[in-house]
Amino acid sequence: MHQMEGELPTSMSGSCGACINGKLYIFGGFDDKGYSNRLYYVNLRTRNGTYRWKKITDFKGQPPTPRDKLSCWVYKDRLIYFGGYGCRKYNELSECFDVHDAFWEGQIFWGWHNDVHAFDTNTQTWFQPTIRGGVPPQPRAAHTCAVLGNKGYIFGGRVLQTRMNDLHCLNLDTWVWSGRIHSSGEKPKDRSWHTLTPIADDKLFLFGGLSSDNVPLSDGWIHSVTTNGWKQLTHLPKSRPRLWHTACLGTEGEVMIFGGSKDDLHFLDTGHCSDLLIFQTQPYSLLRLCLDCIGKNASLLDNQIYCLPPKILPQVLKKITFWAAANHRQEKKAETEGQEQINIT
Template sequence: MASPQQSYSVAEERSGHCAAMDQHCLYVWGGYVTIEENEVYLAKDEIWVYDSECGLWKVHFTDGDLPPSMSGSCGACLNGKLYIFGGYDDKGYSNQLYYMDLHSGSGVFTWKHVKNFQGKPPTPRDKLSCWTYKDWLIYFGGYGCRRHSELGDCFDVHDASWEEQMFWGWNNDIHVFDTEKQAWIQPEVKSTPPQPRAAHSCAILGNKGYVFGGRVLQTRMNDLHFLNLDTWVWSGGIQITGVKPRGRSWHTLTPIGEEHLFLFGGLSAESVPLSE
């Protein structure tokens, strides 16, 4: 039986959501709206789909192992599936991975919770980024929590509860989920990675995963880096000629063709929305 759906000219307003493209359709899930200064998480059983060929939004109601309603999750499409990792809700940060088959043929969107996997997943976090390469989901950065035994050079501590031995802060580690082997892998990264950060942007050109900007404490950065996804070697900060974009967070970085990246929007150091 086909999933219930309704058509709209525009999608329901939201922030902190996931958006990922598969073929000619954009899939949007999660996020929150602000009602009377309160953040209200949006329905976890809805997936909004924008068909770029007909210019129409549709909302589908989903079933299966529903993810909790969250913001700051990381969404990516790979091999006809939409994957959702991490995020934040009233209970804290998540490190759970969910996916749905976008082309099952049944007309029903069904979530599946990835529980049977090999390896160790990333620590709980939100506002991270993801590159898709080969059969891999490659995650970088984000803000989240770690136990005392999990601290290391790839984590910049922001706050701590010594009684609970729990720490909150920014990450700059790399974690790979191999969708064919159903395994988490943490590759040995060579050279110095970018500073830990969250709410940055990422994009991929060829075998290079690019990172721009993001936030640590009250600082919003404007540095550009790339990671060779075959050798796991980070570049240093890339020198930018011309008019260098100012520091920002919550912006987008989109590949245009094979040689260009399109940077747009975000929040400035003064938390002012940008339209550059």
């Protein structure tokens, strides 16, 4: 855990975070004062161990209207935001906004967006790109997005009481929408609060979310852009559903799922999840397999470990530490379960 200093963002829900060149940017969200369109960043590559937040106020251009539960693509040092739920004034209404409710006295409207806004991190400039063609997705919130090459993908989300399972793509160079991508064969069911993670040049990994029947999901799917088809993964833990979680790709193709909830947050919340789920989406490299083998058998190889090349020795020592800790946890767990069995008997 690191101490954070500077202009700390207020406690929000539904904010959108993304990293560019070692800086974490946080935009939007909702708190007891309403919806936000503030943008903050913190440099995660600091060398002195101090992490200092800064609110970006000296920007050029016009930021998006206040909103939460939006998504973000990172492309060419730009943060490109899509959709979300929020509020607009009467003179800000447009075809990119699906009205849900209104407060007529102040002429404030709440609803879902399908507009696109970009922030250039080099010039500190907001701009709204001109969409040059195609059919945009329906306005939505609690959807997910991912980037493959120069294409930004959108899957699912919610509008009114409807959740969706449609897939769309925006060319981030030409600003042309693909329209709904009709996939062949079986495909994931409708959902919101899920994640979509690029795992190869042509593949996306979809996990979890909340279904149209308000059931937390634990299914995983891989979409191939090349074949335009979905494949459901088997052998996933059915007892580990997740929604409103985060996901990122590891260095060897692992998708790491952290946080979120295992409950339908609208009706039940027994606490957020603090365990880390790791899904291996491709075979490990030969180097990784060798390091794990050494780490697991360190006691047998003790006299030979320091004969290894200096270049890989630090990686070997890390693996030994990891597997020693893992074995210790397993022993403690077995000891605890054994004691519980004795007590029951």
